[in-house]
Amino acid sequence: MQMPAMAQNSLTDADIADSYTTRTYNHRVSCHDPSIVVDNVTNPASPVYYVYGSHLGHGSTTAASNYQDWDSSWGAGEAAGTANSLFANSDGTLINFANAYSTQTVSKVKDYQGNMVNFPNFDAHAWQYTGNSVQGMEWAPDIIYNTAMGKWCLYMSLNGDNWCSSIVMFTSDSPKGPWTYQAPVVMSGFSGRFDHNGYGKADDWKKTDLAIATGATALPQRYNIRNWGDYWPNCIDPCVFYDDAGNLWMTYGSWSGGIFELKLDAQTGLRDYTHKYDYEVNGTVATPGAADQNCTSDPYFGRKIAGGCYVSGEGSYVQKIGDYYFLFLSYGGLNPSQGYQIRIFRSTSPEGPFTDANGTSARFTSYALNYGAHATDNRGVLLMDGYQWQTMPKGEVAQGHNSAFVDDKGRAFVVYHTKFNDGTYGHEVRVHQLFLNEDGWLVASPYEFSGSTATNSAIASTASVADAEIPGDYQFIRHQYNQSHAQVSSSDQATTARLKEPVNITLNADGTITGAAGSGVNSTSKWTRKAGTDFITLTVNGVEYKGVLVKETTDYTDIPSLSIAALSDNSGSKGVGQGSYTFAQEVWAVKADTKPAIKYTLDHLNIPFQDGATINSNVNLPETGYLGTKVKWTSSDMNVFDSDFGEITGKGPVTLTVEIDKDGYAYKKEYSLYVDKNAKPSTPVYYPESQQKDLTAAWWTNFSKQYYTLKKGTDAEFKFYNYSDKAENWDNWCLVAANGERNTAGYTEYFVLRNDNYGWGTCYDAANQSSAFNWDTFKDDMDGSLVDMKCAYATDGKFTMTSTITTAAGKVYNYSFSANITDAPEQTTLFFVNEKSYIDGSTLVPTGITTVNSDSRTAKSSALYNLAGQRVNRNYRGVVIENGRKYINR
Known part of the structure; x- marks a missing residue:
């Protein structure tokens, strides 16, 4: 697409003054493994969004705050006592969280044959491995509004060592609770080999619902194993969702034997025991016997949809967006240094099979390292990796264990916790908008959600961004599958040493792309916009990245940005290795508005002198541009001061000029200095x-x-x-x-x-x-x-x-x-x-001095002042003020 070339225009201080403000966020929420749900039931005209996470992390917010201003005061979390507790017993009396798992409310349930049978009480804390407590073990809940029940349902996993874990369901009339324990949904670790808090290990399967689900009268051979995690799931990390037909499903599991899926009873919110699962190996019905790592369906645990063989993978979440059910998984270790990443698969069915853009199954048939610099398997479309835009106070890493939702306007979002490259284990919730590219794959917006009105249907049918808006100077990030993650020391895994920082590229008006070193841009790089839509394709070093154009706001500022989020197609390389895997690779490109970008750069240049200063040593002239700007310095006299190297080359007055360029605009600022190696430097x-x-x-x-x-x-x-x-x-x-x-x-x-x-x-x-x-x-x-x-x-x-x-x-x-x-x-x-x-x-700041003259003072001159307003004597070297005018005193 041929576009008119950008002319060079000059900007003044007045042009860029007050062109942006920075933003701080004082009510972030720390909620690990956040699951989000919208309450449009209590007050449909004013929806409220709630998150619940591990260790009873929680918070609420509204779309009006762009999901950045959270309130968590309404719940006590894992605190002593019952004040403001999130839990109650069956008569509504508040109880401490540690006592919430002992007595279930549901006493009858339909078994696998459809017969109504007794549902024995399951004490989830008693099921935990001996010595485990409730505190610190309440992991990754999911919350949903059950329309048939007219109740809010909270599915909580109570983790235990040696896979002695369970997922149980609570209900409430409010998304804030209090929550009352109804019944278990699924349990793990019943191998007869591990003691529990309240039960011995012998015949521990009898304390579960195995007989109700399968009719078992003895422990099947395939469960009678010591290395449970090599074959079977750890029952944590539930995700509960409705399909288009109104059926209710739950995915669950973490590392170990994989991610499984069960059908739930939409009328009760509990497991639908009448929905039977065959025993299958590699998708083929087989006779149950010894445990098999390639079991893909099990009468008790349901259908395996991902993972297995102790490959990393946890926090499954399924969300229908467009024509597909997208399965989100988190690979890697959850610490900042352990390579945590969100990967995506999709299917046209809620039961799978789920595959990535290469058609590779989310299920593993043998162990493979699937995260970090030395990964040998890169399946799953990577949503993002550790990164830091220049306006961010610290880099964000180990993003993961997400949930997702589609709002009433048709906008899709991903909600996840992020950690930071600041040497701590701190974490906060982030919300980014999700978009579908031309191939129907998800890409995440480069910036946090800030009120964008773009929807996937509008992007595919409307050109909301004018052609003339696209050319310009962008910042560019390419997310890496095999990105390095390294802790500071073996005893400190709280710091990642690697994250992606932006490089500058330019989308030229003639459809070409040029870029700085490290951008990967070469002479064949180009961009094209699909007419009548907001789809755009970037071709970088022969790889096509199909993406979307969307207007956003630069993080931590109010600076408008034209953003591009794109995903490479099969033109990318599938060679596994650091920096070489460019298939299904997400890239971000952002173009900040020109004037605020230049002003932001000016404000953040650490210039080592002031106008009128005397300098007596070499200086480092800052040349780092921000938000896609370019910075350069020039000297009025290279024989006095060399601006290329920041070196003193002589003695006398000199003017150094800093120029900040972006999008065909240039701003210049002059600094009148006096250079003398033997002089005392003036106090700035x-x-x-x-x-x-x-x-x-x-x-x-x-x-x-x-x-x-x-x-x-x-x-x-x-x-x-x-x-x-x-x-x-x-x-x-x-x-x-x-x-x-x-x-x-x-x-x-x-x-x-x-x-x-x-x-x-x-x-x-x-x-x-x-x-x-x-x-x-x-x-x-x-x-x-x-x-x-x-x-x-x-x-x-x-x-x-x-x-x-x-x-x-x-x-x-x-x-x-x-x-x-x-x-x-x-x-x-x-x-x-x-x-x-x-x-x-x-x-x-002193104002009103507008001219600089050489020393032409007369004998009748009055007192001298430096630019700080301090009186100085006649021996002072540098810029002085006399009779309201500025002079250089040599």
Whole structure:
């Protein structure tokens, strides 16, 4: 498609001012293995979405918040006592979660022959392996509204060691509970070889529903085995769903013998024992005998639909989207370093067979390593892997154990927990929209859901994105099947060392694609848009990626983005290996709006000087562009300062110009400097701003827009106003000194210094901290206060901070601190962070000086001032102000 070329246009400060804001999210929810359900029953006009997860993690939200603002206050979780408990007994009395599994309500059930029989009580805690408790073992529940029962049904797996696990059903009149135990659905581990909390191992099968399901009068040979997990499932991780005909199904299982599926009774929510399963091996009916790893159907456990042979795979979830039932599985270990990934298969039937884009079955017939850098089997379409967009505060890794849903507008979503590359085991819920490409395979949106109105039917029938909007500078991520995952040490599996970061590519107006090193783009790369639709195909190095165009919002900002999510077809390579498997590979490309992208880049460039500064040493000129921008520097006199290498080459005045380009637009900013190797460098004055002017921001979310570098033997001044919610003393600014930027490898904080005379860190010493605050009025005093802070870093590694804080009422406080930085590194990195408060120095920036002249002062000149407004003598070297005009004093 031939498009007009983009012309080069110049942008000014006025053009990019206030072009974006950053966003923080203060009410994320930590819910491992989240299962989502919509309550459009209680109040159909105002649906509420609920998630439940392992260890009774839970939360609720609305579509209006884009599933980013959660409330979990309505349930106690795994807490002591009964206050706010999620569980009740049959008479409605609240009980502690640990006591919720002992007494079932249902006493009669139809057996495999359709006869109504007694349903003996099953104590799920008593079934757990001896010594196991309920706490910490309530894993991966699923919740559904049963229309026939008029009840909410919660299917909980109570895990036990040695596969002594079970899935049981609770019901409630509300998705918030309280939940009452009804009956078991399926159990595992009845080999007669493992003791239970409440039962001996001998004839333990008699405590299960095996006889009701199959008519067994003795333990079949195939279950009488020690290595249960090589053949049979661990009964955890339920997923319950309706098919198009109204039938109710449950998939379940984790690693071990595979993922199985049972038909449930839609009238009771429990197992439909009248639905019989043959014993099959490799899909063929066989006579039961000894256990066989290739058993694909079993009279008790049902149909095997995935996994087996102890291959990794858990958290099955089935969701009908478009014409297919999609089976989601999570491969790998769940720790951040263990390669957790979501894989997808599909089928036209709720019972399978489920296959991937290569036609490969989700079932394994022998063991294969299916995750990590050394995987030998890449079956299952990879939805995403560890990644970090530049606006994200930390990388997201080990995404998985998802659920999915389709809302009332026809939009499909994936809901999963993510972990982070920050050295912790922390996790949070994320929601991304799902789209069908031309081949009917799912791709995930590059960004979290932010209100997009796009639907799969609209994408296939409407060109909502104009042709002229498509060309431009994008950031590009290719997700890897064999991506490396490595912990920091053998004792710390909380950190992954590998994630995908974006590279720049350009979709040119003539239909070609050009790209930076590492993008994989070559001379044959191109893009085409399918007329009348929002389908797009990217051809990168000979591989076709079929995808969709969708308008989104860049994560953690309000910057609009044109996004592409695409999946490669059979033109990709199927050679298993790191970086070589490009079949069914998902790619993301995002094009941020031009002006906010340029402004975001300008705000995040760590420029090591200010306009008018004197510099006496080489400097690193930042050249990292953000959001698809390109950054370059030029020098007015290469004989004074070489902008290519950041090196001093002479002495005298020089102008360094930074240029930020994107989408045919260019912004330039000049810095008038004086270069002299023998001069004392001027003290830079900074006016920091918080990313969010938000009095509700949670801790460690609202950072200053920039980092500041302080080298040995230098100092810096910071001026800003502080604004607080006045609720707590600590709801004010904090100064952080570290060895680099957050979330970089080896990141260490030397100290965190709080406004309220408090701190911590490896180099923090409270004995070196002094203030004269009035604690009776402190919270009111700090709100609206003006902070004039001076920081110095001596050559011996001693850091000092002195602040003069002037309240809105005119009171003045002095605050000081010092610390000896361990090993005295050559430089420290400073930044600010606020909790339920923010800082703003933007109104203090000097304005109104518009010209720079050479030194033409007369004998009658008045006093001299530097750009910080400080009076200086005639020997000062650099840019000075005299009579309201700016000069370079040589």
